[in-house]
Each structure stands twice: as structure tokens, then as C-alpha cells.
Amino acid sequence: xxxxxxxxxxxxxxxxxxxxxxxxxxxxxxxxxxxxxxxxxxxxxxxxxxxxxxxxxxxxxxxxxxxxxxxxxxxxxxxxxxxxxxxxxxxxxxxxxxxxxxxxxxxxxxxxxxxxxxxxxxxxxxxxxxxxxxxxxxxxxxxxxxxxxxxxxxxxxxxxx
Numbered sequence: 001x002x003x004x005x006x007x008x009x010x011x012x013x014x015x016x017x018x019x020x021x022x023x024x025x026x027x028x029x030x031x032x033x034x035x036x037x038x039x040x041x042x043x044x045x046x047x048x049x050x051x052x053x054x055x056x057x058x059x060x061x062x063x064x065x066x067x068x069x070x071x072x073x074x075x076x077x078x079x080x081x082x083x084x085x086x087x088x089x090x091x092x093x094x095x096x097x098x099x100x101x102x103x104x105x106x107x108x109x110x111x112x113x114x115x116x117x118x119x120x121x122x123x124x125x126x127x128x129x130x131x132x133x134x135x136x137x138x139x140x141x142x143x144x145x146x147x148x149x150x151x152x153x154x155x156x157x158x159x160x161x
Contacts, residue, residue, distance in 0.1 A: 004074040006088045006122065008158070011112030012075045019066040022059055030056045069111060078106070078158030086130040088122050089158040094130070097138070097149040106158045107131070126150075 007015070030052060037049035078089030086092050086107060093104045106119040107130065113121035120127050129141045133152050141148045 002072055005069050005072045005109060005111075006074050006076055007069075007109040007112060008078045008089060009075055011109060012070070012073055015066055015070055015073075015111060019063065019070065022063050022066070026059050027063075030059060081157055083155045083157055084134065086133050086152065086155055088131075091156045091158050092130055092152060093154040093156075095151045095153050097151055102153065108158075 033052040034049065034056065037046055037052050040046055040048060043049055076089050081087050081089040083090060088107055088109075091104060091106045093102060095102050104118060105115075105126070107122050107127050108119045110121040110123050113119045113124070122128070122131065125141050125143060129139045129150075130152065133139060135152050135155055138149065138151045141150060
């Protein structure tokens with residue numbers, strides 16, 4: 001059975017755009033770099049050639065990764081997710097019971113999560129702990145800094161992604 005990769009419409013579009021860029025632009029630039037390096041002679045000691053080939057391998061690996069994720073993607077419209085419990089795409093406001101700090105995160109896929117911009121992965125310890133919970137529920141999350149006690153204050157539709 002194929003494991004689906006949940007992602008928002010925005011996240012899906014971003015990955016698709018990256019794939020198009022890598023296939024149409026980056027590949028061509030790398031091929032030109034390899035051709036130039038080949039013109040410099042002996043490949044054994046040609047650092048420019050080896051760097052271009054390494055860049056090519058990284059690019060092709062990323063292309064394969066993107067094609068795999070996009071092929072298995074399950075695109076979710078975050079503006080239409082239910083808000084009675086925490087699900088993929090919802091925006092969750094939590095209260096850190098240890099520090100009384102309120103934090104808001106959108107629960108997204110691992111490819112599109114970015115803590116600094118206010119989104120966390122559904123597969124992260126915090127994401128896993130919140131999925132299925134309701135406003136008012138208290139949860140404990142094991143983090144590198146120790147156990148954190150959190151309360152879910154609000155669940156809203158995800159309009160960020």
C-alpha cells in the first residue's frame with residue numbers, strides 16, 4: 001500500500017514549482033557547466049568537472065524525491081478542514097502551561113513545515129500529540145528540553161496554506 005503524503009494546496013504548488021525549475025533550468029545550467037569543464041582536459045584532476053557532477057547528482061536526487069512526494073501527495077484544502085478537533089491543516093493556538101506563553105501553529109506536512117513562519121509538521125512530536133485533540137484538552141509533549149505541558153486553546157481553519 002502506498003503511503004500518502006498530506007500537503008496543503010500551497011505546499012503542493014511550491015513543490016511542483018521547484019520540480020519544474022530543477023528540470024527545466026537547473027539541469028540545463030549543470031549540463032553547460034559539465035560541458036565547459038570537459039573542455040578543460042584531464043578529468044582526473046578537473047575539480048570543476050567533479051563539482052558539476054556532484055551538483056548534478058544532488059539535483060537529480062532532489063528531482064526524484066519531489067516526483068515521489070508529488071506522486072503520493074494527498075492535497076488538502078486547509079480552508080475547509082473541520083475545526084472540532086485538531087487535524088492536518090488546522091491552525092492551533094496552544095498555551096504552554098509551564099511558561100504561560102500562547103503559541104499558534106498550523107499543522108502541515110514535513111515538506112512545508114517551518115516553525116519560524118508558524119507551521120509545524122504533523123509528524124513532529126507536537127503535531128502527533130495534538131492530532132485528534134479538542135479545544136480545552138491538555139497534552140504533554142516530550143521534547144529535547146524535557147516534558148512540556150500544553151493546553152489547546154483554539155482550533156481554526158488553516159488559511160495560511
